[in-house]
Amino acid sequence: MPTTNVTLGILGCGNMGEAVLRGLARAGSLQPERVIASAKHQRRIDDLAARFGIRTTLDNRQVACQSDVLVLAVKPQIARAVLAEVAETVRDTTVVVSIVAGLTIQAIQKRLGKELPVVRTMPNTPALVLEAATAIASNGNVTEAQLEMVRQMFTALGRVVIVEEAQMNAVTGLSGSGPAYVFLTIDALADAGVRVGLSREEALLLAAQTVLGSAKLMLETGEHPGRLKDMVTSPGGTAIAGVATLEAGGLRTTLIRAVEAATQRCAELGTDD
Numbered sequence: 001m002p003t004t005n006v007t008l009g010i011l012g013c014g015n016m017g018e019a020v021l022r023g024l025a026r027a028g029s030l031q032p033e034r035v036i037a038s039a040k041h042q043r044r045i046d047d048l049a050a051r052f053g054i055r056t057t058l059d060n061r062q063v064a065c066q067s068d069v070l071v072l073a074v075k076p077q078i079a080r081a082v083l084a085e086v087a088e089t090v091r092d093t094t095v096v097v098s099i100v101a102g103l104t105i106q107a108i109q110k111r112l113g114k115e116l117p118v119v120r121t122m123p124n125t126p127a128l129v130l131e132a133a134t135a136i137a138s139n140g141n142v143t144e145a146q147l148e149m150v151r152q153m154f155t156a157l158g159r160v161v162i163v164e165e166a167q168m169n170a171v172t173g174l175s176g177s178g179p180a181y182v183f184l185t186i187d188a189l190a191d192a193g194v195r196v197g198l199s200r201e202e203a204l205l206l207a208a209q210t211v212l213g214s215a216k217l218m219l220e221t222g223e224h225p226g227r228l229k230d231m232v233t234s235p236g237g238t239a240i241a242g243v244a245t246l247e248a249g250g251l252r253t254t255l256i257r258a259v260e261a262a263t264q265r266c267a268e269l270g271t272d273d
Contacts, residue, residue, distance in 0.1 A: 009067030012074030013037035019127035023156030065089040083111035102269030132158030173263030
């Protein structure tokens with residue numbers, strides 16, 4: 001953890017929990033002796049212990065009772081049951097950090113039966129390669145120091161924005177679900193490349209690198225994407241011909257509707273609060 005003498009617990013250390021561990025290790029702030037994680041299967045916890053040197057257990061309550069910062073990284077469908085399971089063992093001073101889509105701060109407090117500092121987060125799957133986009137929101141029990149500690153933890157995984165909790169469903173619809181839209185786009189671009197004569201391997205590499213490079217160019221220059229698009233689309237050229245086809249096909253509207261649909265679904269997942 002970015003703060004020394006803080007015990008980090010991870011409930012349900014799957015892909016996203018492991019990404020947190022790798023991010024902290026890369027940042028040089030992983031203290032294996034101060035990390036304890038649970039998982040469902042013995043093979044999984046043995047693997048985590050071997051690779052990261054952390055303490056592991058099959059018992060969620062052991063994690064909860066020892067943690068100063070408790071990361072809830074389980075699947076949405078079992079999150080409420082896990083919270084109820086550990087409610088009696090979570091200390092009153094523990095900072096609870098949720099990675100669960102759709103699970104509100106109110107729902108977390110309800111299942112734990114106590115007022116705790118709670119930070120709700122939404123990283124996305126590029127956390128697995130330490131290029132996440134993460135939004136975090138907190139309740140009034142979280143101090144500035146605690147919020148900064150959580151922000152640093154997720155900064156080790158990529159880029160972080162702090163938002164109001166009311167915006168978290170929108171975050172899930174955009175960046176939480178967004179990798180699926182991007183992968184679909186890369187796949188479609190690669191199909192197009194194959195159609196016009198490239199090999200599958202060449203087309204996939206060119207499509208993926210084009211998306212990566214374009215995003216990096218925008219982030220590093222700070223330029224608006226419309227201006228960067230204009231730099232590519234010379235009068236009467238190839239790019240503007242392609243852009244005109246995309247606009248005619250309703251690309252913008254389709255993406256907007258996709259984000260709206262995912263946002264609505266996230267809201268539905270949180271209705272059982």
